[in-house]
Each structure stands twice: as C-alpha cells, then as structure tokens.
Amino acid sequence: MLNLLSAVDLSNKTLQLILLIVLIVMIVLLAVLGIVFIVALRKRAPVIKVVMAPPAANDSQPEPEAEKPAEEQAATETEERPTEESSPELEPEPEDEDAKESDDDVEYVTEGKDSVRYDRSFTAKLIQLKDESKEWYGQIKNTLLSYQRVKERTSWKRETFRIGRSAVARIIIRGKTLCLLLAVEPAGFAGTKYAIEDVSATASTADTPSLYRIKGARRAKYAKELIEAVMKELAVYKDPNFEAKDYYMPYEGTMGLMEKGLVRRIVTNSTRTFEIREVEDSAATVAETETASADGETNS
DSSP: OHHHHHHHHHHHHHHHHHHHHHHHHHHHHHHHHHHHHHHHHHTSOOOOOBOOOOOOGGGSSOOOOOOOOHHHHHHHHHHHSOOTTTOGGGSOOOOOHHHHHHGGGEEEEEEEEEEEEEEEOHHHHHHTSOHHHHHHHHHHHHHHHTBTTEEEEEOSSOEEEEETTEEEEEEEEETTEEEEEESBOGGGGTTSSSOOEEOTTSGGGTTSOEEEEEOSHHHHHHHHHHHHHHHHHTTOOBOTTOOOOOOOOOOOOHHHHHHTTSEEEEEEEEEEEEEEEOOOOHHHHHHHHHHHHHHHHHHO
C-alpha cells in the first residue's frame, strides 16, 4: 500500500515538473516571436509619398497686361492721380493753441527694464555646432547636391534645397540639434526605424512636413537613406560629374559673429511712462498772501 502511494506521489510530481517545463518553453517562444515581430516591423520599408509638386506652366509667370492706347492710359492716370482739392488728407488740420501751450509744461519720464536676446542666423548656429554635427551637415548637404537639378539657397533661418521652384528638403538647426526636413508625408514612416516628426501644422514647414533629428552617426546614415528614397520616388538621378566639398567652418564667438552680421542683438523693454507737471509751492503762496494782508492793514 505504501509503495502504491509513493508511486502515485512520484507520478504527480513528475507531471507537475513536465507542465512547468512546457509552460516555460511556451513563454520563451512567445517572447522570441514578439521580438522577431518588432524587429521585422521596424525593418519594413517606409511608404514614401512625396508632397512636393512642380508649379503649373501657366502659374509660373503672370500674364502680361495688354497695352492700352496712349490716350486711354493718360485718361486713366489723370483719374487715379489725387488732387489737393479732392483729397481731404492734403488739407492741413488747424492747430490747437490751448493744447500746444499746455504741453510746454509737461515732461515725460520713462522707467523700465531692458531685456537683451541674440537672434542667430542659420550660418551662425552652424558655426557654433559641435564638430561632429558639422561633419554630418557636410555629408547630408553633399548627398542632396549630388543629385541632378538640385539647387540650394541659405536664408537667415534655414537652408533650402529645391528642384525647379519646389522645395525637396531643408536643413535647420533647433537648439544644438541638426534637423532634416523632407517633402514627404510623415504618416508613411509610422512604425519604421525612422523617427519622423510631423511638422505640417507649421506654415513655414508645411511643404516639407517630415522632420528628422540627427543626433548621431547612425541617424546621419539614416538621413542619407531617406534622401535616396525621396530622390528615387521623384526619378531624380545622381550627377556623374558631382564632386563633394568640405563645408566645415571653425567655431567663432557670438561677438565676432555680430560683427559679421550673422547675429542680431535685439533689445526689448517693458516700460511705463509718467507725466510730470510743474506745481506751485503752496507754502510760498500762503506766505505771500499773509504779507499782502498785513501791508493792507497798516496802510489803512
């Protein structure tokens, strides 16, 4: 009887051990499958949907107006030219003498605190970036310019790369971070390895709504991959005669950049204006009145 009970107990423990092993194996398999699914999802190719569109031929230049006959043009100019008799704005307004006299005794004093800020241009921000960020900038700029028909223009806030009259990409600097803007739909990068930000709500970047922050060498590599994907979608090919250039600029301080006009010093203030008027000395007036009264009593 004891032997039978021992055998049953042993079989139960064996069964529990087997079940535990099976459970552990299933958990490990589920974890592996989850990791494989996530990796596969991140490695999927983004859906490149270009938002840039070249302007229509009839919209590129305004149509010239038909020339009018000389007599009709002269009559039109005569009608549009204002005369002193017909325009009330040319009639001088009468001066207010009372107001003019009262303003002679008024002095205005302004009090407040000035706040100073520095408006840095794109070039100034680029000069003050770290050397590694300058290297990534040169790589991305050379990649963009290596394609046919791509032209660049640097403004105060950014650098724009165009094909014809349409912007295909922009480079901006936010804080100390180099950023690439592309003329593609941000939604096509959801779930991929490219951490694209949607900036379509901003008017200045509506035509390049996909923002990609370049924080390391890997992201610089990904940025070049994005450029290649966009150019492939646009059917724009490499320029066989392109030669890469070195766009490195050494660091300079803010004062030196101000002298070159690359940094603007902006002073703003919050002021209050007070009006000061001359007031007669009441004590002296009272004294003069008492003296005059005393003299009158003596004469009487």
